[in-house]
Structure formats: C-alpha cells, structure tokens
Amino acid sequence: MSHFFLTEFDKRIQNFYINGREDLKELFEKIDETTESNCIKVLKSFQKHNVMISDFNGTTGYGYDDLGRIKLESIFADIFNAEDALVRWQIMSGTHAISLALFGILRPGDSLLYATGKPYDTLHSVIGLNKTSKNEGSLADFNISYYDIELLPDSKIDITSVLNKISKDKIKMVAFQRSKGYQFRNSISLTEIRLAIKEIKSKFPAVICFVDNCYGEFVNYQEPTEIGADIIAGSLIKNAGGGIAPTGGYLAGKKEYVEMAACRLTAPGLGKKIGASLGINRLLYQGLYFAPSVTGEAVKNAILAGYLAKKFGYEISPLIEEERSDIVQAIKFGNNEALIAFCQGIQKGSQIDSSALPIPAEMAGYDNNIIMASGGFIEGSSIEISCDAPIKEPFVAYLQGGLSFNYGQYAILKGFQELVDRCI
Numbered sequence: 001m002s003h004f005f006l007t008e009f010d011k012r013i014q015n016f017y018i019n020g021r022e023d024l025k026e027l028f029e030k031i032d033e034t035t036e037s038n039c040i041k042v043l044k045s046f047q048k049h050n051v052m053i054s055d056f057n058g059t060t061g062y063g064y065d066d067l068g069r070i071k072l073e074s075i076f077a078d079i080f081n082a083e084d085a086l087v088r089w090q091i092m093s094g095t096h097a098i099s100l101a102l103f104g105i106l107r108p109g110d111s112l113l114y115a116t117g118k119p120y121d122t123l124h125s126v127i128g129l130n131k132t133s134k135n136e137g138s139l140a141d142f143n144i145s146y147y148d149i150e151l152l153p154d155s156k157i158d159i160t161s162v163l164n165k166i167s168k169d170k171i172k173m174v175a176f177q178r179s180k181g182y183q184f185r186n187s188i189s190l191t192e193i194r195l196a197i198k199e200i201k202s203k204f205p206a207v208i209c210f211v212d213n214c215y216g217e218f219v220n221y222q223e224p225t226e227i228g229a230d231i232i233a234g235s236l237i238k239n240a241g242g243g244i245a246p247t248g249g250y251l252a253g254k255k256e257y258v259e260m261a262a263c264r265l266t267a268p269g270l271g272k273k274i275g276a277s278l279g280i281n282r283l284l285y286q287g288l289y290f291a292p293s294v295t296g297e298a299v300k301n302a303i304l305a306g307y308l309a310k311k312f313g314y315e316i317s318p319l320i321e322e323e324r325s326d327i328v329q330a331i332k333f334g335n336n337e338a339l340i341a342f343c344q345g346i347q348k349g350s351q352i353d354s355s356a357l358p359i360p361a362e363m364a365g366y367d368n369n370i371i372m373a374s375g376g377f378i379e380g381s382s383i384e385i386s387c388d389a390p391i392k393e394p395f396v397a398y399l400q401g402g403l404s405f406n407y408g409q410y411a412i413l414k415g416f417q418e419l420v421d422r423c424i
C-alpha cells in the first residue's frame with residue numbers, strides 16, 4: 001500500500017494528505033525545476049573552480065593561505081554572482097553575519113534604514129532598540145542612527161516613504177529583510193527588492209543596499225546580489241548549509257563591503273586573510289552541494305503544511321499558490337493551546353530528541369517567550385524540520401525545513417495529529 005504510514009493518523013489528516021499530494025503535483029514540479037537549475041549552477045561552479053579532495057585538508061593556527069577556504073568563498077561569490085564572499089564557520093549565526101555587515105560598513109554618525117519594517121527580533125539588540133541592551137556595544141552605542149519604514153497594508157515596500165526618508169536623514173545604508181521573521185505577512189519577493197533597489201540607486205547612487213537573505217537562498221532562480229543588492233548575509237544552519245554545515249554564516253557582495261565585514265570579524269588589517277578551517281571545509285562544501293535540493297524539499301514541506309492547515313480552517317501565509325521568497329510557512333492558530341500542541345507534535349515527528357517536550361521559554365535576543373520545536377542533527381538548525389513561535393497574539397507558528405520531503409512531511413502530519421488529539 002502506498003503511504004502505509006498514514007494509518008496511524010486521524011482519518012481527516014489521511015484524506016487531506018492524499019488529496020494534497022494530488023493537488024500539489026504541479027506546484028511541486030515547478031519547485032523541482034528551480035532546484036534543478038540551482039543544482040547545476042552549484043555543480044558547474046565546483047567544476048569551474050576545480051574543487052579537489054585536497055581542498056578539504058584543514059589548516060590550523062592563523063589559517064593563512066587555506067586553499068579550500070579561499071576556493072569555497074570564490075564559489076559562493078560565483079553562485080551568487082557577487083564580487084566576493086566571506087564564508088566562515090567562525091560566524092556563529094545569522095544574526096552574527098548580519099551584524100558583521102552593519103558594524104563592518106557603518107561608521108559613527110551614519111544612518112541605517114530598514115525598508116521592510118522592523119527587522120527580525122534578534123537584531124533589535126544589535127541596533128540598540130532594546131533598552132535592556134545598553135552598553136552592549138549596539139549600533140546606538142556607536143552613534144549610528146536607525147529608522148524603519150513600515151510595509152504597506154498589502155505587505156509591499158513603501159518606496160515613496162523610503163525615498164523621502166533617504167533624502168531627509170542622509171541614509172547611508174538601506175536594509176531589506178527578505179523573509180517574514182515573526183510577522184504574519186508575505187515575504188518580500190526578489191522582484192520587489194529589485195525594483196526598490198533600482199529606484200533607490202537611480203536617485204541616491206551612493207546608498208548601500210543590504211539584504212538579510214536568511215531562509216531565502218536557492219528558493220528562486222536568483223539571489224539578491226544578482227538583482228542589485230550590494231551585500232547580503234545569511235546563516236549556514238539554514239538553506240545555504242544544506243543541513244550538513246555544522247555551524248557558520250556567510251556574506252556576499254561588493255568586494256569592498258565584504259572586506260569591511262571581514263575586518264570586523266577578524267581585525268582591521270587581517271580581514272579575509274586569516275581563519276583556520278580546521279577540518280570543516282568538506283562539510284561546508286558538501287552543505288552547499290546539497291543546499292539547492294534540501295531547500296527545494298523544505299519549500300515542498302512548507303506548502304504541504306500550509307495546505308493541511310488551510311483544510312483544517314486556519315489562516316496561512318503565504319497562500320498555497322503565492323510566489324515564495326523563503327522556506328517559511330506561517331500558520332495562524334489563534335490560541336496558545338493549539339500552537340503549542342502543533343509544535344510539540346512536530347517535535348514528536350522529528351529525527352532527534354523526538355521524546356523531548358518543547359515548552360515556551362525565554363531566549364537570548366527575543367522579547368517574548370519562544371517555543372521551538374527543533375529535532376535536527378545540528379542544534380537549532382532550521383533547515384531541518386522545525387517550528388517556532390513567539391508566545392503572543394495571534395499565536396502564529398512559523399514552520400520551516402525538512403532535509404527531505406519524506407522526513408519532513410511525517411513531522412508535519414504529527415503536528416496535525418497532536419492538534420487533532422488535543423484541540424479540535
């Protein structure tokens with residue numbers, strides 16, 4: 001029998017799932033086409049740069065002339081059509097990567113403008129929006145001002161206000177967050193980012209355009225650096241690490257800006273030149289090699305979760321047929337119990353720590369308590385099936401990842417089973 005595993009699930013789940021597999025066929029084929037294109041892009045770049053077994057030999061100490069590390073950075077730059085890239089396991093998270101771009105490029109007296117509303121929670125302390133983070137060395141401590149322009153009611157960039165703000169406050173850098181973060185809204189498409197950057201550059205050519213690319217890599221045919229972004233940043237325990245990279249982050253973009261970020265990571269004068277790769281190069285290469293496929297599978301999981309949630313009557317974002325710019329599926333549960341049940345079900349269906357019970361708790365960098373279902377091989381990895389949520393109205397879960405559709409879907413069905421058992 002096909003889908004034999006379904007027998008353990010509620011009859012409604014079984015029916016929705018079977019219909020879903022049929023209804024989503026065409027959409028999944030489109031995703032496969034994007035995956036195929038991105039895989040070939042990665043493979044060709046590996047061949048062009050002649051990746052060799054010896055590139056996986058690590059360096060120690062200062063890590064000068066680490067050929068594998070240097071080549072990997074050239075490959076990232078090539079794939080993202082950027083002048084240069086910084087790809088390091090020493091970048092500890094997405095927040096750290098973004099922080100390197102901000103602190104690396106901005107100077108006292110400069111102004112930063114977020115064109116996509118308030119950024120992701122962990123960036124609030126980086127910018128200095130949280131009163132509690134005084135004297136932690138935020139941008140505010142260095143006299144770098146911050147502004148944001150709220151998105152329009154249809155989740156589009158308010159380009160008129162952005163342009164006005166740039167001229168009024170002499171903005172040095174405009175930042176775009178591609179993914180939705182903990183906001184129940186559409187993510188920002190590359191088309192929209194491209195148009196916004198084009199308008200900004202035509203009027204203010206000196207303004208630096210930065211994109212937080214977390215969760216966006218390989219979801220579309222292009223990356224933000226191919227459509228005008230000066231510099232982008234992301235995490236290697238999300239899309240770009242393919243579930244294989246054990247830790248790390250990257251930046252890609254104009255050579256000058258990548259070097260500035262590198263000088264912030266290491267020290268002025270050292271920049272990209274040092275950084276021992278130890279034995280980690282192969283994992284970063286292999287992660288990049290798998291990244292397009294893993295991302296494609298994650299997008300399918302997101303769509304399946306959205307489809308089932310909609311069948312159960314929950315509001316979702318994005319809608320099933322909407323163009324996607326990231327791997328995140330938001331589901332509005334409307335109450336605490338349902339949200340927690342769903343997250344706990346996801347954990348039950350995960351590969352590691354399936355017997356752990358995630359409960360909401362404080363987390364560094366976040367204002368609200370957060371529940372995080374994350375049963376991955378890599379701690380906290382959210383390219384593996386994971387579901388997290390701030391505990392606040394309207395109780396929205398943000399689901400993402402799944403190293404393969406087959407594994408991810410099971411956890412998703414477990415999420416709905418838990419919901420059925422406890423709440424509906």
Ligand SMILES: *Cc1c(COP(=O)(O)O)cnc(C)c1O
Nearest residue numbers: 093094095120179181212214235
């Ligand atoms: C995950 C994420 C971040 C922060 O990355 P961490 O690795 O959790 O520090 C920043 N921005 C967006 C849009 C994200 O999704």
